[in-house]
Amino acid sequence: MRKWLSTVAVSTAVLTFASTSAMACGEDDMPGAKPAAQAKIAGAPDAVKNVKLLANLPEAQGAISISFLQYGWRDVMMVSGQFGLKAYDLANPAKPKLVGELNIPGMWETENTEVDQHRKLVFLSRDPRAFGGNTHTGESGIYVVDARRPEKLSVLSFVDVPAGHTTSCINDCQFLWTGGPAKADNQPAEWGGRPIWVTDVRDPKHPKVNPNPIELARNDGKTDYVHDVQVDSQGVAWASGRGGVRGYWTNGVHRDPVTGKFRRATANNPVPYAGGKISELTAPSTFMHNSYRPPGTNLLYITEESFNDGCATDGVLVIASLKGSFNGEGWRSTPQQPFRLTSVSSWGVAGQEGSDPASDDCSAHYFDVNGxxxxxxxxxxxxxxxxxxxxxxxxxxxxxxxxxxxxxxxVWHRGLVYVADNVRGVDVLKLGA
Structure with a gap:
């Protein structure tokens, strides 16, 4: 079968791109942040248990995020990264086949790329560090990509947004919530990082950004870095970042626990639900990278991203209880009267079987759950x-x-795990030797 590849010049910034390696997901001024493309110590042996490698896609080196689109019987994997976007046909799930590309060399970082299944759109976040920029003055925003034909990926629009580290679908991708990274020079000095800006993408060719940010005062009353947003099976949007994880209704009529009144939730004016800051005894950095609420539970699975010397104090997986947070406690927390979620457990790689004691690049990062x-x-x-x-x-x-x-x-998909690896490209894994 003939393979058609689409190469698109997206902006003049691409043409003037100065090569740089990606940092870890945090800020470029976060102490100890590691380059994403930094290789492990030479000579460290492989460690594999109860996992089989089915395929490796080295042409996707620089991969950051993986998502999937279904076209009737056809299953397509979208891989975003510093290269832009690549489309792979999964007719054979164990052997993905590259069928389309959107070349945007120098992108930073396209983390948490999400897709609109109905309209076949892909939303790429542009961090201000893209194309040699920086968090102080660099341009950030969102590329809306037309993926109706995976072989012919094209940019429908680009919109400047005051945030751009991650972008997430809200209300069936009619709106986007975009957050992070560190604040720009033209943003309030008292902010610890960028909150969330809302973009209306009901007309994907003409996105409209609400000028008023949301999810403010999240860190004991201080506006701080919102890193990632994930929507659970009930429709609650969980915003993770420095200062913990807070959930919001974005549709329907709900009681606002902060005011005690019922009101309609929207993407631009969500209704608080539950959540709050994580105990510093469990996650000393308080930088919560992403989260997931298992259906039918009052638990949150949360990544703490943190880099220090040695593995023992790097970021861990945290499981916390939402009990005690349903009356707006996380919105009233202050340094003088702090509220913290109860931690149920935590898990990190330090000292675990299969870990390399010579490497200190050990922070927890994105996860996915299957059963x-x-x-x-x-x-x-x-x-x-x-x-x-x-x-x-x-x-x-x-x-x-x-x-x-x-x-x-x-990412789990049809019984296999597809891993975006910034050095190796994409690995296709099967649990069970």
Whole structure:
């Protein structure tokens, strides 16, 4: 079959791109942040248990995020990264076939790329560090990509947004919530990072950005860095960042626990639901990277992203209880009267079987859950599979840590795990030897 590749010149910034390696997901001024493309210590052996590698896609080196689009019977994987966007046909799920590309060399970072299944759109976040920029003055925003034909990916529009580290679908991708990274020079000095801006993409060719940010005062009353947003099975949008995780209704009529009154929730004016800051005893950095609420529970699975000397104090997976946070406690927390969620358990790679003691690039990163098995990226410490059937005691049941690992995001799809690895490209894994 003939393979058609679409190369698109997106902006003049692409043409003047100055090469740079990606940093870890945090800010460029975050102490200890690691370059995403930094290789592991030479000579470190592979460590694999109960996992089979089915395929590796090295042409996707620089991969950051993975998502999937269905076209009737056809299944397509979208891989975003520093290169832009690549489309892979999954007629054989174990052997993805590259069928289309949107070349945007120098993108930073396209983390948490999301797709609109109905309209076949892909939303790429442009961090201000893209194309050699920086968090102080660089341009940030969102590319809306037309993926109706995976072989002919094209940019429908680009819109400037005052945030751009991640962007997430809200209300069936009619709106986007975009957050992070560190604040720009023209933003309020008292902010610790960028909050969320809302973009109306009901007309994807003409996105409209609400000038008024939301999810303010999240860190004991201080506006701070919102890193990522994930929507649970009930429709609650969970905003993770420095200062914990807070959930919002974005549709329907709900009681606002902060005011005690019922009102209609919208993407631009959401209604608080639950959540709050994580105990510093569990997550000393308080920088919560992303989260997931298992259906039918009052638990949150949360990544703390943090880099320090040695693995022992790097970021961990945290499981916390939402109990005690449903009356607006997380919105009234102050340094003088702090509110903290109760931690149920935590898990990190330090000292675990399969870990490389010579590497200190060990922070927890994105994860995905399938039943009682959670799969999570830990950068140079690879991809770990945990049994979370007992949330108070997560247990490692398998791992995949090649010597050159830089595991960024694992995603379950049709029984397999597709891993965006910033050095290796994409690995296709099967749990069970």
């Amino acid at each position: 009682h098995v959670l799969v999570q990226s830990f950068y140079s410490q690879g991809t770990r599979f945990l049994d979370v059937s007992d949330p108070t005691n997560p247990r490692q049941i398998a791992y995949y840590r090649p010597a050159d690992a830089k595991s960024w995001q694992p």
